[in-house]
Amino acid sequence: MAGTIFAEKTETRLNAAERLCAAHGSRLTDLRRQVLGLVLEAARPVGAYDLLDGLRADKKGAAPPTVYRALDFLLEEGLIHKIERLSAFVGCTHALDGSHAEAGHPHAAQFLICTGCGQVTELDDHGILHALIHATRQIGFMVRHSTVEAEGLCAACLGGAAL
Amino acid sequence: MAGTIFAEKTETRLNAAERLCAAHGSRLTDLRRQVLGLVLEAARPVGAYDLLDGLRADKKGAAPPTVYRALDFLLEEGLIHKIERLSAFVGCTHALDGSHAEAGHPHAAQFLICTGCGQVTELDDHGILHALIHATRQIGFMVRHSTVEAEGLCAACLGGAAL
DNA sequence: TTCAAATATGTTACATTATAACGTATGTTG
DNA sequence: CAACATACGTTATAATGTAACATATTTGAA
Ligand SMILES: [Zn+2]
Ligand SMILES: [Zn+2]
Ligand SMILES: [Zn+2]
Ligand SMILES: [Zn+2]
Numbered sequence: 001m002a003g004t005i006f007a008e009k010t011e012t013r014l015n016a017a018e019r020l021c022a023a024h025g026s027r028l029t030d031l032r033r034q035v036l037g038l039v040l041e042a043a044r045p046v047g048a049y050d051l052l053d054g055l056r057a058d059k060k061g062a063a064p065p066t067v068y069r070a071l072d073f074l075l076e077e078g079l080i081h082k083i084e085r086l087s088a089f090v091g092c093t094h095a096l097d098g099s100h101a102e103a104g105h106p107h108a109a110q111f112l113i114c115t116g117c118g119q120v121t122e123l124d125d126h127g128i129l130h131a132l133i134h135a136t137r138q139i140g141f142m143v144r145h146s147t148v149e150a151e152g153l154c155a156a157c158l159g160g161a162a163l
Numbered sequence: 164m165a166g167t168i169f170a171e172k173t174e175t176r177l178n179a180a181e182r183l184c185a186a187h188g189s190r191l192t193d194l195r196r197q198v199l200g201l202v203l204e205a206a207r208p209v210g211a212y213d214l215l216d217g218l219r220a221d222k223k224g225a226a227p228p229t230v231y232r233a234l235d236f237l238l239e240e241g242l243i244h245k246i247e248r249l250s251a252f253v254g255c256t257h258a259l260d261g262s263h264a265e266a267g268h269p270h271a272a273q274f275l276i277c278t279g280c281g282q283v284t285e286l287d288d289h290g291i292l293h294a295l296i297h298a299t300r301q302i303g304f305m306v307r308h309s310t311v312e313a314e315g316l317c318a319a320c321l322g323g324a325a326l
Numbered sequence: 327t328t329c330a331a332a333t334a335t336g337t338t339a340c341a342t343t344a345t346a347a348c349g350t351a352t353g354t355t356g
Numbered sequence: 357c358a359a360c361a362t363a364c365g366t367t368a369t370a371a372t373g374t375a376a377c378a379t380a381t382t383t384g385a386a
Contacts, residue, residue, distance in 0.1 A: 084247040084248055084310070084312075110295070112299060112304045123298055123299075123302075125294070127294040127297060128291065128294040130294070131288070131290040131291040132291055132311070135273070135286055135288040135291055136313060139284070139318065140318030141284070141315055141318060142315045142321055143275075143315040144278070144314055144315040144316070146311070146314070147248055148295070150295060150299060150304070150306045150308070150309040150310070151306070151307055151308045151310075152299070152304055152306040152308070153307070154303070154304050
């Protein structure tokens with residue numbers, strides 16, 4: 001058993017994740033828990049190979065498939081998201097911090113990437129989703145999954161220096 | 164001079180692209196024209212290394228930087244788009260087929276990726292853009308560039324076989 | 327309990343996508 | 357022509373992601 005090397009807040013979220021998995025009959029194993037913990041503790045999106053480095057603190061010989069398999073699982077469970085523009089991963093705030101009903105399953109979300117500080121904010125805006133559904137229905141396209149990523153400057157970075 | 168090995172329709176679009184470049188003081192060189200032609204003639208998004216293979220029909224020793232530099236230029240000019248989820252490129256229908264006023268500069272667009280036939284449709288839907296702007300303004304985020312990609316099934320694929 | 331099936335992980339090797347760094351050619355301007 | 361900027365050639369390597377197969381662990385019966 002690997003384990004409790006994370007901050008208390010992270011452990012709380014990991015426990016929530018574990019319950020979500022149990023609720024759909026999947027298992028948040030030690031390895032998956034550790035990868036999720038590494039994602040959650042990062043202030044910013046983390047790349048797969050950064051996670052691999054993190055893993056290697058515990059498991060010396062870890063290799064890429066180890067981390068990619070854990071990431072695939074966490075994506076399936078809706079516990080993390082991939083930011084395509086960054087080839088990097090973030091924890092799902094919707095699933096782990098809120099107490100939303102349908103948490104723990106993949107869901108549509110939007111991501112705001114600040115080019116100033118690197119932070120990513122997850123939105124769950126129905127207006128955007130509806131606009132997308134509406135526009136696509138007009139041409140007979142049926143959306144199964146959507147990726148919405150906006151790059152720009154967050155409120156903090158706008159207030160502070162540039163501009 | 165490399166050159167006129169493309170279908171007539173493609174040449175027409177390439178000529179339009181050349182005029183757009185000239186209009187902003189940039190040059191659609193033979194190499195860039197050829198890469199753009201390869202993108203335009205593909206029925207689907209093309210990867211950089213597929214383009215490289217295409218280039219090598221003419222220029223034997225072409226290497227990755229050759230095609231990536233051309234792609235960077237074409238992206239800057241708004242003549243092509245990158246589909247992040249596919250790491251692949253498509254021609255901008257907005258810039259080359261329509262006769263829109265602001266064609267030839269990067270613009271917000273949305274892409275519908277059909278998992279049935281692989282085709283990608285470019286939308287330029289203001290509703291989606293406005294919903295995004297509206298949602299982000301509420302939290303003080305200023306959008307500079309947005310990526311919207313939806314995966315699903317196109318009308319043709321829906322009508323045909325699988326549900 | 328004991329075995330078989332399913333699930334999860336270890337391990338090696340490789341595929342795909344993208345860029346750094348530096349040299350050469352070409353074009354533009356005075 | 358000289359000086360500069362832009363574009364392209366070339367080599368090497370970085371970064372991201374998978375295929376394939378071996379081993380271990382869990383699960384659920386027999
Ligand atoms: Zn989420
Ligand atoms: Zn910021
Ligand atoms: Zn476009
Ligand atoms: Zn289709």
